[in-house]
Amino acid sequence: MAVEPIAARLGTTKGSFYWHFANRDALVVAALELWERRFTEATITALAAEPDPAARLRMLFTQVSGSAGQNAAGVNLLAAAAHELVAPVVRRVVQRRIDFTIGIFEEIGFPLAVAVRRAMLGYAAYVGHYELATRLPGVLPLDDGGQLADYVDSVLELLLHDAPTRWPPSGGRLPAAH
Amino acid sequence: MAVEPIAARLGTTKGSFYWHFANRDALVVAALELWERRFTEATITALAAEPDPAARLRMLFTQVSGSAGQNAAGVNLLAAAAHELVAPVVRRVVQRRIDFTIGIFEEIGFPLAVAVRRAMLGYAAYVGHYELATRLPGVLPLDDGGQLADYVDSVLELLLHDAPTRWPPSGGRLPAAH
DNA sequence: CCACATCCATACGCTACCGTACGGTCACCG
DNA sequence: CGGTGACCGTACGGTAGCGTATGGATGTGG
Numbered sequence: 001m002a003v004e005p006i007a008a009r010l011g012t013t014k015g016s017f018y019w020h021f022a023n024r025d026a027l028v029v030a031a032l033e034l035w036e037r038r039f040t041e042a043t044i045t046a047l048a049a050e051p052d053p054a055a056r057l058r059m060l061f062t063q064v065s066g067s068a069g070q071n072a073a074g075v076n077l078l079a080a081a082a083h084e085l086v087a088p089v090v091r092r093v094v095q096r097r098i099d100f101t102i103g104i105f106e107e108i109g110f111p112l113a114v115a116v117r118r119a120m121l122g123y124a125a126y127v128g129h130y131e132l133a134t135r136l137p138g139v140l141p142l143d144d145g146g147q148l149a150d151y152v153d154s155v156l157e158l159l160l161h162d163a164p165t166r167w168p169p170s171g172g173r174l175p176a177a178h
Numbered sequence: 179m180a181v182e183p184i185a186a187r188l189g190t191t192k193g194s195f196y197w198h199f200a201n202r203d204a205l206v207v208a209a210l211e212l213w214e215r216r217f218t219e220a221t222i223t224a225l226a227a228e229p230d231p232a233a234r235l236r237m238l239f240t241q242v243s244g245s246a247g248q249n250a251a252g253v254n255l256l257a258a259a260a261h262e263l264v265a266p267v268v269r270r271v272v273q274r275r276i277d278f279t280i281g282i283f284e285e286i287g288f289p290l291a292v293a294v295r296r297a298m299l300g301y302a303a304y305v306g307h308y309e310l311a312t313r314l315p316g317v318l319p320l321d322d323g324g325q326l327a328d329y330v331d332s333v334l335e336l337l338l339h340d341a342p343t344r345w346p347p348s349g350g351r352l353p354a355a356h
Numbered sequence: 357c358c359a360c361a362t363c364c365a366t367a368c369g370c371t372a373c374c375g376t377a378c379g380g381t382c383a384c385c386g
Numbered sequence: 387c388g389g390t391g392a393c394c395g396t397a398c399g400g401t402a403g404c405g406t407a408t409g410g411a412t413g414t415g416g
Contacts, residue, residue: 016394079257081313117332127306135259154295158336194364
């Protein structure tokens, strides 16, 4: 995000840019704020509607795996996490996503320690998949059609392996109230 | 990797640098070559000694999860995969690692399609974990002691779930020759 | 001792970028 | 119609970095 190239690309000049923004940092802050609202809160609030946690997890994965490789913003922001303006935002976003995912696994009925591990695996797999699909298109063995769907299915199956029955017929545990 | 800061850090000057390297690209190429030899071939050849594929997988994960967050090179190189000098190297390395991992799962006895999916999950999880541990130290819920080991164990358990018995007592399939 | 190779330091030009100064245009309002 | 504010363009200074030119220093073989 450099000022002069952006201005040139918009067919205008720096003089105009510095009328609208105090400096380059102000633009960065604005873009960061937009991104945080648009890509994290939007996704999470859209998913919060789904009552069944397993279905929510599936929605999350489907939604997210489909757009991997399209949107480089998340990956680039994570790569820029050392920047002092970027750091708090990505930290907040990632923290929130991990907590959200842990919550899903807890709600499914896994004990906390297990839920944490499954969520870590799921989120790390997401980040890695996203990263690889964006940076190195073609290396992941997902040539075409249904392979991605099969992959998502298999990941979900593993992540939900040995899930406790949600409303157990006899003497199981109830999902956490939280 | 900028020439002048490096020279300053070494207590010398640009003039000296340009005696040893034709230009900045030559340094980048040299560093890339060193990295490729040191961190990929070394790890893989060290692991190739282990005959049991499941043990090999465990070694790989233990070795790799321990050093996550220490060495930022891999993560930074992946982030720079758009650079024309970096691209072929990381592409080669990642391709090789994925193929290596697929080979392990095949050797364990999974059918190819399953092996590919498990390897993708494993490698994506590795990349994501590495990325998160490096860029955002502290967000992953791995406070201290044995949690990392427990996590690695749980990941391995899931990735090896329903693994065919390797030398089946009756009528199973043998591991692939390859 | 001298010629030569090796290695290093200073000084310079060049580009990309940030930020500022300042003047110009244009619409709207009294 | 004159003034005022919103918006934009040009010109400039400053910094970081790449690469080059050029002149030392220092050692080594003849």
